[in-house]
Structures are given as structure tokens and as C-alpha cells.
Amino acid sequence: xxxxxxxxxxxxxxxxxxxxxxxxxxxxxxxxxxxxxxxxxxxxxxxxxxxxxxxxxxxxxxxxxxxxxxxxxxxxxxxxxxxxxxxxxxxxxxxxxxxxxxxxxxxxxxxxxxxxxxxxxxxxxxxxxxxxxxxxxxxxxxxxxxxxxxxxxxxxxxxxxxxxxxxxxxxxxxxxxxxxxxxxxxxxxxxxxxxxxxxxxxxxxxxxxxxxxxxxxxxxxxxxxxxxxxxxxxxxxxxxxxxxxxxxxxxxxxxxxxxxxxxxxxxxxxxxxxxxxxxxxxxxxxxxxxxxxxxxxxx
Amino acid sequence: xxxxxxxxxxxxxxxxxxxxxxxxxxxxxxxxxxxxxxxxxxxxxxxxxxxxxxxxxxxxxxxxxxxxxxxxxxxxxxxxxxxxxxxxxxxxxxxxxxxxxxxxxxxxxxxxxxxxxxxxxxxxxxxxxxxxxxxxxxxxxxxxxxxxxxxxxxxxxxxxxxxxxxxxxxxxxxxxxxxxxxxxxxxxxxxxxxxxx
Numbered sequence: 001x002x003x004x005x006x007x008x009x010x011x012x013x014x015x016x017x018x019x020x021x022x023x024x025x026x027x028x029x030x031x032x033x034x035x036x037x038x039x040x041x042x043x044x045x046x047x048x049x050x051x052x053x054x055x056x057x058x059x060x061x062x063x064x065x066x067x068x069x070x071x072x073x074x075x076x077x078x079x080x081x082x083x084x085x086x087x088x089x090x091x092x093x094x095x096x097x098x099x100x101x102x103x104x105x106x107x108x109x110x111x112x113x114x115x116x117x118x119x120x121x122x123x124x125x126x127x128x129x130x131x132x133x134x135x136x137x138x139x140x141x142x143x144x145x146x147x148x149x150x151x152x153x154x155x156x157x158x159x160x161x162x163x164x165x166x167x168x169x170x171x172x173x174x175x176x177x178x179x180x181x182x183x184x185x186x187x188x189x190x191x192x193x194x195x196x197x198x199x200x201x202x203x204x205x206x207x208x209x210x211x212x213x214x215x216x217x218x219x220x221x222x223x224x225x226x227x228x229x230x231x232x233x234x235x236x237x238x239x240x241x242x243x244x245x246x247x248x249x250x251x252x253x254x255x256x257x258x259x260x261x262x263x264x265x266x267x268x269x270x271x272x273x274x275x276x277x278x279x280x281x282x283x284x285x286x287x288x289x290x291x292x293x294x295x296x297x298x299x
Numbered sequence: 300x301x302x303x304x305x306x307x308x309x310x311x312x313x314x315x316x317x318x319x320x321x322x323x324x325x326x327x328x329x330x331x332x333x334x335x336x337x338x339x340x341x342x343x344x345x346x347x348x349x350x351x352x353x354x355x356x357x358x359x360x361x362x363x364x365x366x367x368x369x370x371x372x373x374x375x376x377x378x379x380x381x382x383x384x385x386x387x388x389x390x391x392x393x394x395x396x397x398x399x400x401x402x403x404x405x406x407x408x409x410x411x412x413x414x415x416x417x418x419x420x421x422x423x424x425x426x427x428x429x430x431x432x433x434x435x436x437x438x439x440x441x442x443x444x445x446x447x448x449x450x451x452x453x454x455x456x457x458x459x460x461x462x463x464x465x466x467x468x469x470x471x472x473x474x475x476x477x478x479x480x481x482x483x484x485x486x487x488x489x490x491x492x493x494x495x496x
Contacts, residue, residue, distance in 0.1 A: 115434045132437055132489040133433070133434045133437035150440075150486065150489050151436065151440035151441060168485075170444045170482050170486075171440040171441060171443060171444040172440075186478070188448060188482060189443065189444055189447045207444075207448055207475060207478055208447045226470075226471060228454065228474075228475060247467045249467055249468055250458075267326055268462050268465070269462060270465065270467065287467055287470065289454065
């Protein structure tokens with residue numbers, strides 16, 4: 001009996017050791033000299049990808065690897081730097097990797113993840129950030145930004161610098177703060193909450209997701225928002241004013257300037273609200289089938 | 300020899316002097332609605348020749364509208380950024396049933412454009428396998444999104460059945476079909492290891 005208990009204890013210790021070994025993390029560190037305005041590509045399947053810009057002409061990679069990850073490859077040639085996390089091909093294998101990467105701040109950045117969350121700060125160059133189910137959070141610094149996920153949420157934070165912003169997700173939510181410039185976003189059933197300090201053109205579309213847009217428009221700017229069944233709530237002000245056209249098949253239309261919607265057709269369904277605010281330099285077009293629409297020219 | 304000018308008749312010197320629209324002498328909607336309600340009766344063989352002619356004209360109008368919608372979708376898929384290139388992919392080996400991306404009258408209209416039909420068919424054929432390659436939470440959310448799109452299509456088609464010439468509904472339907480293709484393309488690309496979306 002005592003022998004059996006000792007054997008069981010030894011077996012437990014063995015299993016615990018094996019488990020601890022399996023979950024043990026390794027670290028990886030590497031620094032490479034690169035061109036200050038080159039391109040940096042980063043890919044990681046699962047975990048986190050944190051990228052920050054710095055003033056040095058170097059790429060610094062720090063990785064914390066769980067068991068099951070093959071390795072991290074870093075290569076740089078001719079202004080192009082690549083950082084890849086390699087995992088076994090069999091599905092369900094491969095642990096998570098937390099990648100912390102510092103890149104020259106004016107680099108062009110391309111990041112691809114599957115379930116890895118992506119975060120960027122202080123990157124002044126063009127950013128293209130893609131994930132499947134991971135969330136993407138990016139800091140806007142004046143260059144173009146393209147964010148895309150399948151189910152992950154998108155969060156873009158700016159400081160009012162104008163840029164071309166393109167955000168697309170299937171089911172994730174989109175949130176933009178202090179963006180500016182040309183803005184385009186779409187989601188099927190996620191929620192879109194957008195705040196722009198200065199917008200030249202805005203195009204947003206959802207299938208059933210709600211849209212809340214708040215922004216100041218430049219002279220002659222255009223806003224186009226459409227949804228099938230989501231709600232559109234647009235607060236847009238503009239120095240030069242804008243002509244507005246709101247169309248709905250069965251959704252309610254309301255505004256904050258006491259204009260009344262009219263029937264789109266004398267004998268058919270649908271309603272429409274048309275008019276001009278201020279000088280009418282810009283254009284605002286809102287379209288929905290069944291969602292409610294609210295338009296206001298005050299923030 | 301021309302007839303002398305009629306001094307009483309008002310001369311039109313500008314298109315702006317013409318009326319913006321000509322309204323019918325009375326409300327036509329009740330009769331149109333009644334005809335729409337009678338469609339099942341007509342299908343059952345009780346339609347009069349005049350009503351059958353009107354039905355044909357209506358279906359021709361719907362077919363023309365569908366062709367326009369199909370062309371719009373094709374243009375969107377062909378020229379907008381993110382249009383998929385080669386979409387030929389392996390057929391799902393596990394023979395699973397794909398989510399209910401049903402073929403509707405509108406889908407049938409797209410068949411007239413073989414490239415659109417081929418792209419969509421290839422993406423739908425491999426959808427189940429591609430979904431299976433996604434992380435489970437993402438898979439559930441994508442399936443919910445596809446269901447949302449299906450419902451939006453059904454709602455729009457139902458509304459268009461009541462108001463076939465409604466430009467707003469046609470535009471939203473085109474947008475929804477483009478959304479569907481975008482989702483199918485994104486799922487296809489997202490499940491491709493090493494490529495990302």
C-alpha cells in the first residue's frame with residue numbers, strides 16, 4: 001500500500017513537471033538596423049502584437065513564446081523588414097506569442113493576425129492592420145490607415161490629423177475618435193461610432209448595425225451613410241453648410257432643425273427629407289430601409 | 300403650308316416651364332395593391348388575358364430591374380478594391396451543409412453574368428470548410444453576420460415586391476449583395492493560413 005502511494009506521488013510529480021514544461025514561456029529578443037522609411041511586415045497567429053514607433057533606425061523585437069511555437073523569424077533586406085511567428089501547421093497546435101516591436105516611426109507598417117490583438121502607437125507611416133478575430137487598436141498620426149477584421153473590433157484614435165481612413169469588419173464594432181480627412185467604414189451587424197474633428201468625405205455602410213456619426217465637415221464635404229435596418233444618427237456641422245437628403249422606406253426620419261419629412265411618392269410608401277443648411281456647400285445623404293434616421297447640424 | 304399660330308395657346312420657351320411631374324387623375328395604388336393580392340389567383344389559372352398581360356409587363360419590369368442590380372453588383376465586385384481574384388478553391392471534402400445562402404429570384408438574375416455567378420458559387424461551395432478553419436468565436440459571429448445579410452436580402456426583396464421601381468431599395472439591395480460577397484471573400488482569405496485578410 002505504501003509503495004503504491006509513493007508510486008502515485010511520483011507519477012503526479014512527473015505529470016506536474018511535464019505540464020509546467022509544456023506551458024513554460026521562452027523569450028526572444030532581436031534588434032536589426034533598418035532604413036528609417038522602410039516597410040515592416042509582422043504576422044502572428046495568436047496572442048498579441050504591440051507595435052510602437054521610435055526615432056531610431058532599428059527594429060527591435062521582444063517576444064514571449066508559449067510552448068508549441070516553432071520560432072520567430074526576423075529578416076531585413078533592402079528596406080523591407082519581416083517578422084514572422086511560425087507555428088505548426090496542424091490546427092489546434094501552437095501557443096500564443098506576445099510580440100512587442102519597435103520600428104522607425106516613419107515606417108510603413110503591415111500587420112496580419114488571426115486571433116492576435118493588434119495595438120499600434122506612435123507610427124507615423126501608412127498602417128495596414130488585419131486580423132480575423134483579434135481586436136485592432138491603432139493610433140492615427142496623419143498617414144493613411146487601413147484596418148480590417150472579420151469578427152474583431154476596430155478602434156482608431158487620432159488627434160485631428162487629416163488622413164485617408166478605411167475600416168472594414170464583418171461583425172466587429174468600429175469606434176473612431178478624433179479622426180479627420182477621408183473616412184470610409186463598413187460593418188454588417190457591428191456598431192459604428194465615429195467622431196471626426198474635420199471630415200472631407202465620409203462613407204459608412206452597415207446592414208443591421210447602428211451608426212452614430214459626429215463630426216465637423218470641411219467646406220464642400222460629403223457624407224453618405226446607408227443601412228438596411230440599423231439606426232442612423234448623424235450630427236454634422238459645417239461652416240459652409242450642406243444640402244441634405246434623407247431617404248427611408250419605412251423608418252422614421254427626424255431632425256433638430258424642425259424640417260418635416262415628406263412622402264417619397266404620392267401613392268407609394270417611403271419618406272424623404274430634403275433641404276439646405278447654411279450655404280449648402282456640402283452634401284449629406286442618408287439612406288435606410290427600415291431603420292430610424294436622425295440628422296442634426298449641431299454637435 | 301403651316302397653320303396659323305394659335306395666339307391663345309401658351310408658348311413654351313423653356314423646359315423649366317413644363318410641369319415637374321404629371322400626377323395620375325386619381326389614386327392608382329389601391330388597384331395596384333389589389334392586383335398584387337390577386338397574383339396567387341392568377342397563378343392558379345384564373346387570370347384574365349388583360350391581367351396576364353399586365354403580369355407579363357410587371358415581370359419584364361422586374362427582370363429589367365434585376366439585370367440592372369446584377370450589373371451594379373458585377374461592377375462593384377470588378378472595380379471596387381478588395382475584389383477577389385481567382386476564387387477557385389477545393390470543394391469541401393467533409394460534405395457538410397453550407398449555411399443557408401438560399402438562391403432567390405434575384406440570385407437567379409445574376410446567373411446572366413457568368414463571372415459573378417462563378418465567383419459566388421465558388422465562395423459558397425467552400426464556405427463551410429473556410430468557416431471551420433476560423434477560431435470558434437469568430438465562426439459564430441460570421442455565421443450571425445451571414446444570417447443578418449440573408450434577412451436583409453429577404454426584407455429588401457419583400458419590400459421590392461411591393462414597390463418594384465423603388466430606387467432606394469434597389470440601391471440598398473445592391474449594397475447588401477456586395478456585403479455578402481465581401482463577407483464571403485473575407486472569410487475565404489481569413490482562413491488561408493499565412494495570407495491574412
